[in-house]
Amino acid sequence: MTEMEEDNLPPPNSNLATAPKSHSEDEALQRKHSAMLERLSNLHQTRLAQKPNLELSTPSNESTQSFLNRFNESKLAVDSKLSGISQMIPDGDSSDPGSVKSELDSVVVLISNLEKLVAESSYFLPSYEVRTCLKTISDLKQQLDDVTSQVIPKKKFSFRNKKKGGPVSNPARSDVVDSVVVKPVIGIANVGLSGSLESSNGFRAKENEVLVREFQRDSGIGEFSISELNGCVVKLKGCLRALFVNKLRDCKVYVGPVLGSVLIEEVEGCVFVLASHQIRIHSAKRCDFYLRVRSRPIIEDCNEVRFAPYCLKYNGIEKDLETANLSEETGYWSNVDDFKWLRAVQSPNWTVLPEKERIEMVDISVFENVNVL
Missing domain, CATH: 1.20.58.1250 (Tubulin Binding Cofactor C, N-terminal domain)
Structure with missing residues (x-):
């Protein structure tokens, strides 16, 4: 036996003397173990608060x-x-x-x-x-x-001849205007705010068009939906209560303030400029989101999505943002919550859009006055 091993042996007849010390050490270990379990429990509860059941x-x-x-x-x-x-x-x-x-x-x-x-x-x-x-x-x-x-059967449609360069006459219905700008491929549909049954409450099944709708402050605030669009540009001015987006491909969507929620599903290769209290995105691929939001954006089943701050302007947008309580930049656009990523590290499904790759401020005021032909 070496000298070191001899030094480590307890002294003779020391069992009774060392028993209390071993018991004390056991209690200390138990206290440490309990404290560790409590810390782990607290961390778990904090995690559940971040990813609530x-x-x-x-x-x-x-x-x-x-x-x-x-x-x-x-x-x-x-x-x-x-x-x-x-x-x-x-x-x-x-x-x-x-x-x-x-x-x-x-x-x-x-x-x-x-x-x-x-x-x-x-x-x-x-x-x-x-x-x-x-x-x-x-x-x-x-x-x-x-x-x-x-x-209520619809009336038969017929073209009306209009003098070239003459003033545009008011439509039979003042609340709905469907218009087309002469372009080789892209048209413009300009629809005014209306509760009319003859107008759909949104844009659907369009391709390679510029779609514009303006919501007047004194005409009420409504919901709007855009779906099944391909290669379109959508410009929505004024305040909305809610926006529903579904099945868009290679589109650009510019939207004024939304008082409630924005729900987005099945979009690919699109650019969205949105201001809203809540934004939830599901099944988005290769899309850029320029947001101003009052809560953390939520994504599910998304990949290659990027985020940047809101960059839209038009005449009167400051008043609309104030009406919607969205005047202040909260910074939540960069604090995205991926519901399908529960690990502590950054989700690989989204990133902050590099500044050099961001679009400049988008001004949609130029579509306020459209020639109706």
């Missing part, structure tokens, strides 16, 4: 089931209304056109409320429920269009 942490009045109950009740109300209206087919002078239009307008309001409900609840809903509800709303809009064409 929505079913557990969501208040009862904001639970998914509560939302679905409200949504289904509203959907049944729309179905009932549409069923009743479909029985009001004009028969000579027996049907009151004013009554029919009033009923149709009430359905528009109900569907608009459904869109608002989804927009306001999107931050805690599972992505599957959001997609399902948006699909249901789209189906209801299609049913509304079908019933409208059934009870």
